[in-house]
Amino acid sequence: MNFPILSTLIFLPIICAFFLLFLRIKNAVILYSFGMLASIINFFISIVLLSQFDIRKTEFQFTEIFKLFSTSDIKYYVGIDGISLSMIMLTTLLVPICIAISINTIKTRIKEFIIAFLVMEGLVIGSFCSLDLLFFYIFFEAMLIPMFLLIGIWGGDNRVYASYKFFIYTLFGSVFFLFAIILIFLYTGTTDVVLLSKSLKSYFPPNFQIWFFLAFFISFAIKIPMFPFHTWLPDAHVQAPTSGSVILAGILIKLGAYGFLRFAIPFFPIGAQYFANYILILSAIAIIYGSLVALMQEDMKKMIAYSSVAHMGFVTMGIFSFTQQGIDGAIFQMISHGLVSASLFMCVGSIYDRFHTKKISELGGIALSMPNFAIMAMIFTLASVGLPSTSGFVGEFLTIIGTFKANKLISLVAGFGVILGACYMLWLYKRVWFSEIINTDIVKAKDIKNFELTSYLIMAVLILTLGIMPNLVIKYFTNSSAEIVKIFIPK
Amino acid sequence: MNIAVLLPEITLFCGGLLILMFDIFFAKKNSNFFYINHLLALIICGIAIALSFKNFVINDFFFSKLYHNSPLISLVKSFIILLLTFVLVMSLRFVYLMPKFSAEFLALALFATTGGLIMIASNDFLTFYLGLELQALSFYLLSAINTKSPKSSEAGLKYFILGCLASGLLLYGISMIYGFMGTTNFSTIAELIELQKNNVSAGFLLGIILVLIAMFFKLANAPFHMWSPDVYEGSPTIVATIFATIGKFSAVLALVLIFYNFSWAILGKIMIIVGLFSIIVGSFGAIFQKNFKRLLAFSSISHVGFVIIGFAGLGKNVVVSVIFYILIYSLISLGTFGFLNLMISKNEIDNDAEDKIIFNINSLSGLSKTNPVMALCLSLLMFSTAGIPPLAGFFSKFYILSATISSGYLFFALVAIIFSVISAFYYLRIVKIIYFDKPNYHINLDDSLAIKSIIIFTTFLNLIMLLFIENIFALLNSFIF
Numbered sequence: 001m002n003f004p005i006l007s008t009l010i011f012l013p014i015i016c017a018f019f020l021l022f023l024r025i026k027n028a029v030i031l032y033s034f035g036m037l038a039s040i041i042n043f044f045i046s047i048v049l050l051s052q053f054d055i056r057k058t059e060f061q062f063t064e065i066f067k068l069f070s071t072s073d074i075k076y077y078v079g080i081d082g083i084s085l086s087m088i089m090l091t092t093l094l095v096p097i098c099i100a101i102s103i104n105t106i107k108t109r110i111k112e113f114i115i116a117f118l119v120m121e122g123l124v125i126g127s128f129c130s131l132d133l134l135f136f137y138i139f140f141e142a143m144l145i146p147m148f149l150l151i152g153i154w155g156g157d158n159r160v161y162a163s164y165k166f167f168i169y170t171l172f173g174s175v176f177f178l179f180a181i182i183l184i185f186l187y188t189g190t191t192d193v194v195l196l197s198k199s200l201k202s203y204f205p206p207n208f209q210i211w212f213f214l215a216f217f218i219s220f221a222i223k224i225p226m227f228p229f230h231t232w233l234p235d236a237h238v239q240a241p242t243s244g245s246v247i248l249a250g251i252l253i254k255l256g257a258y259g260f261l262r263f264a265i266p267f268f269p270i271g272a273q274y275f276a277n278y279i280l281i282l283s284a285i286a287i288i289y290g291s292l293v294a295l296m297q298e299d300m301k302k303m304i305a306y307s308s309v310a311h312m313g314f315v316t317m318g319i320f321s322f323t324q325q326g327i328d329g330a331i332f333q334m335i336s337h338g339l340v341s342a343s344l345f346m347c348v349g350s351i352y353d354r355f356h357t358k359k360i361s362e363l364g365g366i367a368l369s370m371p372n373f374a375i376m377a378m379i380f381t382l383a384s385v386g387l388p389s390t391s392g393f394v395g396e397f398l399t400i401i402g403t404f405k406a407n408k409l410i411s412l413v414a415g416f417g418v419i420l421g422a423c424y425m426l427w428l429y430k431r432v433w434f435s436e437i438i439n440t441d442i443v444k445a446k447d448i449k450n451f452e453l454t455s456y457l458i459m460a461v462l463i464l465t466l467g468i469m470p471n472l473v474i475k476y477f478t479n480s481s482a483e484i485v486k487i488f489i490p491k
Numbered sequence: 492m493n494i495a496v497l498l499p500e501i502t503l504f505c506g507g508l509l510i511l512m513f514d515i516f517f518a519k520k521n522s523n524f525f526y527i528n529h530l531l532a533l534i535i536c537g538i539a540i541a542l543s544f545k546n547f548v549i550n551d552f553f554f555s556k557l558y559h560n561s562p563l564i565s566l567v568k569s570f571i572i573l574l575l576t577f578v579l580v581m582s583l584r585f586v587y588l589m590p591k592f593s594a595e596f597l598a599l600a601l602f603a604t605t606g607g608l609i610m611i612a613s614n615d616f617l618t619f620y621l622g623l624e625l626q627a628l629s630f631y632l633l634s635a636i637n638t639k640s641p642k643s644s645e646a647g648l649k650y651f652i653l654g655c656l657a658s659g660l661l662l663y664g665i666s667m668i669y670g671f672m673g674t675t676n677f678s679t680i681a682e683l684i685e686l687q688k689n690n691v692s693a694g695f696l697l698g699i700i701l702v703l704i705a706m707f708f709k710l711a712n713a714p715f716h717m718w719s720p721d722v723y724e725g726s727p728t729i730v731a732t733i734f735a736t737i738g739k740f741s742a743v744l745a746l747v748l749i750f751y752n753f754s755w756a757i758l759g760k761i762m763i764i765v766g767l768f769s770i771i772v773g774s775f776g777a778i779f780q781k782n783f784k785r786l787l788a789f790s791s792i793s794h795v796g797f798v799i800i801g802f803a804g805l806g807k808n809v810v811v812s813v814i815f816y817i818l819i820y821s822l823i824s825l826g827t828f829g830f831l832n833l834m835i836s837k838n839e840i841d842n843d844a845e846d847k848i849i850f851n852i853n854s855l856s857g858l859s860k861t862n863p864v865m866a867l868c869l870s871l872l873m874f875s876t877a878g879i880p881p882l883a884g885f886f887s888k889f890y891i892l893s894a895t896i897s898s899g900y901l902f903f904a905l906v907a908i909i910f911s912v913i914s915a916f917y918y919l920r921i922v923k924i925i926y927f928d929k930p931n932y933h934i935n936l937d938d939s940l941a942i943k944s945i946i947i948f949t950t951f952l953n954l955i956m957l958l959f960i961e962n963i964f965a966l967l968n969s970f971i972f
Binding site: 139182183 | 909964
């Protein structure tokens with residue numbers, strides 16, 4: 001398999017964005033078609049990738065190496081395993097949908113919008129397949145630029161504050177990551193992730209591992225975001241445009257969890273075990289706290305943002321249980337939450353387009369005039385709650401099982417968190433879609449159709465399929481998670 | 492053979508004199524003479540670069556060991572003259588609007604560069620002082636060259652007085668070094684230090700510290716940075732460009748080449764503390780600045796802080812990372828100060844009252860609508876200065892930090908990185924004003940194609956530097972033995 005398919009996935013959107021930079025097109029139709037075309041081509045390439053992927057292998061596939069520096073060991077090294085593959089599929093699925101849903105909402109500076117999205121897609125895929133620490137850092141950081149511009153140019157009223165907070169908070173975490181990378185490079189002479197995963201744990205003494213894990217932890221914990229570092233997320237989500245929120249909740253926050261799985265845990269297992277209990281406690285707090293705060297929100301988008309905090313609590317809980325089901329559940333929850341919260345944000349976007357408000361008190365009774373929309377929203381609400389037969393259930397169930405082996409109290413608390421999740425989501429649905437109609441706009445509202453309906457249908461079908469047949473996805477990454485679990489089994 | 496080595500300096504110096512002569516004899520006859528002067532200056536620079544490249548292979552000491560030429564020095568000299576060429580290309584509008592002192596401006600720029608070249612190539616403290624003073628005196632005059640502006644005169648006076656103080660300290664330091672070592676020659680002093688096995692006398696250390704203080708002043712390191720924002724703000728914009736690019740580059744390289752001979756271990760702690768202090772002052776100082784020129788002055792204080800931190804370590808990779816950092820910084824400064832040159836008032840040069848409005852960063856709002864190309868270039872340059880990958884600024888910081896960490900100064904490196912996050916705030920603010928704010932005051936950017944192409948060129952270099960780092964490092968490594 002000599003064709004550099006991963007580099008194509010990474011650089012095709014970036015090159016398309018670069019071309020778009022020089023064309024002087026103002027016509028929205030042409031621009032949106034160009035963006036959709038570029039991202040859909042990327043999607044089909046990733047389907048090809050999926051079909052060629054060998055489930056049974058545990059080492060990285062489709063690897064490409066390009067030596068940039070002949071003297072040092074830093075090189076452009078990309079490759080995927082099951083976890084990366086799932087994330088790449090999620091990315092290439094979500095970006096066309098994001099561009100599609102912004103057709104009616106983004107009407108100014110469309111060219112820059114498409115460029116920012118395409119560049120971001122390339123950079124995100126780059127970070128998911130990168131197997132060299134420095135290049136992962138480069139992609140990880142470079143992604144901040146388009147997101148900063150997305151929130152700040154096309155966002156809501158308080159967008160400047162939100163975009164600053166997002167950028168500087170994440171940058172602050174990443175400098176510790178950079179510091180640790182430099183130290184690893186100076187100690188071992190390499191930044192090759194494959195080599196380091198195999199040998200670093202025996203190379204560093206335990207107390208070193210603890211500090212290094214902490215340095216990696218800060219960066220990824222801010223990205224996920226875990227409990228004490230979550231304050232940037234509600235602002236960023238509320239102020240971002242709909243497609244910005246979708247991509248932020250769907251993909252960008254998964255990078256933090258991916259970082260844990262790919263880098264922090266394989267490199268520093270002793271450090272990970274040292275902090276495992278604390279991180280489980282933080283995850284449990286995230287679940288309960290996130291749900292409780294979500295319960296009291298008046299702004300729909302903020303509520304869904306806090307529910308993201310809660311759902312990512314499940315992810316970190318599953319990862320740090322260090323069991324097969326826990327890690328499988330965590331990765332599945334990453335995918336499921338990507339789909340579910342993306343869909344929920346799309347719903348909020350549809351409501352905002354029609355009624356120009358996100359406040360729950362100004363809405364009510366939408367189901368009466370938009371029945372199709374209500375059906376779709378119900379599916380997504382129930383998926384967020386974690387109803388069996390939706391993908392949300394599988395993720396939560398697996399993570400709780402996995403955590404039960406590690407720490408029974410935490411899994412009990414997480415189970416309670418599931419109930420809280422049902423509380424706020426169902427209450428939200430009741431207040432917005434079911435209650436009596438207060439807002440006169442709602443009576444005249446047009447139901448969703450065409451583009452919107454297609455996007456919702458795609459997401460709903462995926463969520464329900466994954467809920468009923470989760471093995472369709474789990475089979476791809478279960479070997480990789482077994483590898484991670486093997487690190488912790490004493491030989 | 493001996494003279495060939497000095498040809499770039501001689502060309503520049505005589506070129507400056509030639510321009511002055513032409514101005515005296517021919518300016519009255521032709522009111523457009525400054526164009527010819529300008530062109531002449533550019534031609535002189537071109538010749539000087541060519542001559543400098545010719546000296547590439549020479550690696551020896553000259554004039555009874557007063558002057559040193561090596562491939563690295565030739566390369567660096569060529570780069571400085573190249574920077575000068577770019578700056579002179581950008582100065583056309585300045586020369587056009589101020590024909591009265593245009594010849595003096597061109598001549599002084601050439602003299603200043605000559606001083607810088609001598610400073611770099613010196614192998615003796617007296618030659619070093621010669622070059623330093625030549626550059627410094629030219630700079631003092633350049634900063635005051637806009638006689639219609641009281642701010643410019645104030646800047647010149649401030650720079651002059653404080654600079655003379657620093658030169659006085661420098662001479663005192665050199666005299667102490669001479670007193671305790673018996674010679675002012677770098678190579679002899681290096682041998683003596685080795686003989687004494689790094690147990691140097693306190694007098695010598697005091698001398699070195701005084702010399703360093705003078706260099707810190709020239710570079711605008713904290714706590715000797717006070718003059719820098721005022722002088723950058725008051726001087727004409729093109730002069731501020733010269734300060735930021737050629738001034739800093741030649742001073743840093745001179746510092747590298749002086750202390751390359753001596754052992755830095757003696758001075759490591761001083762460098763780290765001064766560097767860290769500069770980074771802190773630069774990061775905090777710029778947060779409240781509304782004037783773009785002052786903001787860039789504070790940011791250059793912070794960048795020079797990074798360079799000085801780089802000096803604290805030992806070894807070959809330290810030297811290379813320092814040179815790489817100042818190289819990238821000069822390129823970025825060329826772009827950002829070049830953009831400053833585009834922010835003009837319509838009639839006069841740097842009219843003080845209008846300056847407040849023009850150079851106010853809030854006047855950049857709406858730039859993304861009126862001039863999207865320049866907006867993109869400026870944003871990329873800002874991200875590069877902040878140190879965001881994949882732009883060049885990140886790699887320069889990365890290598891300095893690697894060098895610092897490998898020398899053992901972990902905590903200081905961590906503090907330095909954290910402060911660079913703080914400085915990211917005001918770079919982001921520029922991007923925010925360009926893209927996010929509603930346009931409330933349109934400034935008109937100059938139409939100058941030359942300046943715009945230089946800015947686009949530096950932005951492009953920033954983007955693709957990732958591919959060339961290896962080549963640059965290999966080149967530098969082969970020169971430093």
